[in-house]
Amino acid sequence: MSDPIAADIQRAVAAVSIPDVDATLGAAGARIETRITADGPVVAVHLGFPAAGIRAALESAVAAAASTAAGGATAAKVSIDWSVTARAPQGGLTPLPGVKNVIAVASGKGGVGKSTTAANLALALAAEGARVGLLDADVYGPSQPTMLGVAGRQPGSRDGKTFEPLQAHGLQVMSVGFLVDDSQAMIWRGPMVTQVVNQLIFQTAWQDLDYLVVDLPPGTGDTQLTLSQKVPVAGVVIVTTPQQVAMQVARRGLKMFEKVGVPLLGIIENMSSFVCPKCSHEEPLFGAGGGADLAAECGIPLLGAIPLDRTIRAQTDAGRPPVVAEPQGILAQRYREVARRTAAALARRPADQKHKFPRIVVESGR
Ligand code: ADP
Numbered sequence: 001m002s003d004p005i006a007a008d009i010q011r012a013v014a015a016v017s018i019p020d021v022d023a024t025l026g027a028a029g030a031r032i033e034t035r036i037t038a039d040g041p042v043v044a045v046h047l048g049f050p051a052a053g054i055r056a057a058l059e060s061a062v063a064a065a066a067s068t069a070a071g072g073a074t075a076a077k078v079s080i081d082w083s084v085t086a087r088a089p090q091g092g093l094t095p096l097p098g099v100k101n102v103i104a105v106a107s108g109k110g111g112v113g114k115s116t117t118a119a120n121l122a123l124a125l126a127a128e129g130a131r132v133g134l135l136d137a138d139v140y141g142p143s144q145p146t147m148l149g150v151a152g153r154q155p156g157s158r159d160g161k162t163f164e165p166l167q168a169h170g171l172q173v174m175s176v177g178f179l180v181d182d183s184q185a186m187i188w189r190g191p192m193v194t195q196v197v198n199q200l201i202f203q204t205a206w207q208d209l210d211y212l213v214v215d216l217p218p219g220t221g222d223t224q225l226t227l228s229q230k231v232p233v234a235g236v237v238i239v240t241t242p243q244q245v246a247m248q249v250a251r252r253g254l255k256m257f258e259k260v261g262v263p264l265l266g267i268i269e270n271m272s273s274f275v276c277p278k279c280s281h282e283e284p285l286f287g288a289g290g291g292a293d294l295a296a297e298c299g300i301p302l303l304g305a306i307p308l309d310r311t312i313r314a315q316t317d318a319g320r321p322p323v324v325a326e327p328q329g330i331l332a333q334r335y336r337e338v339a340r341r342t343a344a345a346l347a348r349r350p351a352d353q354k355h356k357f358p359r360i361v362v363e364s365g366r
Contacts, residue, residue, distance in 0.1 A: 005070055006034045009041050012069035016061050019054045020337045021344040022301065025062075028344055034066075040074030041066050047082035048347035050129035050210070053336045055080050084130055084210035084343070086352040089232035090261040095352060098206035099133070101234035103213050103265070103342065106257070108249025110141070110218035113270035114239045116316050117306065118215035119147045121237075121268075123323035124332070124339035126170050130210040133165060133172035137197045137227070138215050142177030149319025154178055155204075162205040169324045174204045193217065194226045201231055211343070220253045228260045235265035235346050237303060242272055242290030254298055265303070265345040267295045268338055272305035282307065301345060304338035306331075 013034070014026030021028065031046040043066050051058065059078045066076035086100040096102065105121065107114040115138055122134040136144035145151040148168035155163040155178050165172035176196060197217075206212060214231070217223055228236075236257050240250035250267070257264055269291025273282045285308065295302040306312070315325040322331035 003036050006036050006041070008069045009034045009043065009066045009076070012065040013043055013045065013062050016058070016065050018051075018344070019057050019061075020340055022341075023344065023348075027348075029348060036070075039077070041070050041076040043076055043078045045078070045080045047080065049084060049340065049343035050082050050125065051080070051340055052127065052129040053333070053340065082129065084347075087234040087263075087346055087349040088352040089234050090263065091229070093230075093232035095232050095234075096201065096206065096212070099209045099212045101211050101346060102232060103211055103346065104216050104228070104231070104233045104236040104262070105213060105239060106216045106220075106224065106236055106253055107218050107239045108220060108246065108251075108253040112218075112239055112241045112246055113306075114138070114218060115141075115143045115147065115215050116312060116321070117239045117268055117270055118213055119144060119316060120306075120312075120321045120323050120335040121339055121342065122171055122211075122213040123169055123321055124335040125211050125213070125343060127323055127327065127332070127336060128339050128343070130343070131208055132170075133174070133206050133209045133212040135200060135204070135212055135214045136173070136175030136177060137200065138217050139176045139193050139196060140217055142175045144173060144175045144215060145177045146319060147316050147321060148173055151177070151319075158205070162203050163200075165204055165206065169320075172206060172209065174200055176200060190221070190223045190226070193223045194230075197223075197227060198230065220249070220256045224253075225256060225260065228257060228262050233262045234352075235263045235342075235349065237265050237268055237342055239268050239270050240291060240294065242269055242284070242286045242288065244287070244290070246286075247290050247294050250294060251298070254294075254300075263349055264298070264300045265342055266301040267291050267298075268303050269305040271308035274308045277310060301341065303341045303345070304334060306334055306338070 013032050016025050033044040035042045063076045063078045105118040122132050126132040136142045150166050150168045165174045238250050240246050274285040292302045315322050323335050
């Protein structure tokens with residue numbers, strides 16, 4: 001690109017802020033291609049994360065920046081697309097076949113809305129334009145079959161060795177809940193839990209996923225520690241409510257993942273405020289700003305705050321979470337913001353080299 005105008009446009013476009021994501025296109029690692037044609041500048045932006053919800057806004061912002069940098073005489077033609085590539089998991093582990101990135105969803109304790117958040121995050125990533133799977137590894141309370149409306153169904157197997165994931169709202173889904181009933185799983189001890197979760201993860205025939213969202217069991221005990229050492233995780237998000245006690249346990253969870261080298265993508269604050277169904281007044285029932293304080297203390301982003309809203313409970317428990325029940329609604333938009341921030345944070349992590357290059361086998365004896 002020797003043309004000085006093209007270089008100016010390139011610089012101006014790299015400085016455009018991405019809506020909802022705390023970064024410019026340049027800082028987010030977007031690939032920008034600029035050409036000057038007889039009809040004016042043509043700019044192609046390639047993102048490393050799905051962004052359907054902000055595509056139009058970003059296109060306008062890029063077009064405005066490009067036209068201004070080109071002297072304002074002609075409008076710029078802009079296109080935006082994305083492709084997700086694998087990011088390096090912890091400890092040099094080998095990524096799962098058929099899965100580019102595992103995103104683990106964890107919480108310090110039960111009842112903070114981890115499973116609800118995992119379901120909506122997975123659906124929101126898909127709505128943004130990614131291929132997504134959801135693994136329900138919460139063996140003590142596998143709620144994903146109910147939350148995704150596929151309870152009582154059973155996964156099949158084509159080869160007798162691996163499970164075919166079920167399809168729900170466009171997601172590939174696997175859950176311990178498809179295989180055993182809840183009362184059976186409740187009495188399992190740590191090593192058994194780890195073995196079952198390993199089986200679910202490694203023996204499911206995931207098909208070409210950009211992201212596999214894993215709903216981990218709550219807490220930060222031995223089971224979670226073992227899983228975070230064995231499962232190749234590209235990044236983890238921690239779900240917490242804003243109360244002091246919840247934050248303390250979330251902090252313990254953060255430390256555990258840090259210790260085993262699992263990259264922390266950020267914190268999602270759930271039930272952050274109560275929305276009155278009558279007057280829509282928003283009240284910080286459990287205190288305000290807790291998630292933001294914890295994120296700042298740990299030097300990781302706050303990926304978003306989801307209100308305590310009975311619509312979330314009603315729709316998710318009925319098998320159609322807000323992201324699919326009301327795709328244009330305010331709750332779906334909140335989850336999609338969280339999804340974009342999570343995917344953008346992941347896209348900034350180092351690429352996985354094992355996935356990129358095929359294994360070279362040197363044959364001897366010729
Ligand atoms: P966990 O996985 O942390 O144990 P769940 O996701 O199962 O928690 O959520 C516990 C209960 O709280 C469920 O009935 C769920 O519908 C409800 N819930 C979760 N998040 C919200 C929210 N933001 N607003 C209202 N209800 C919620």
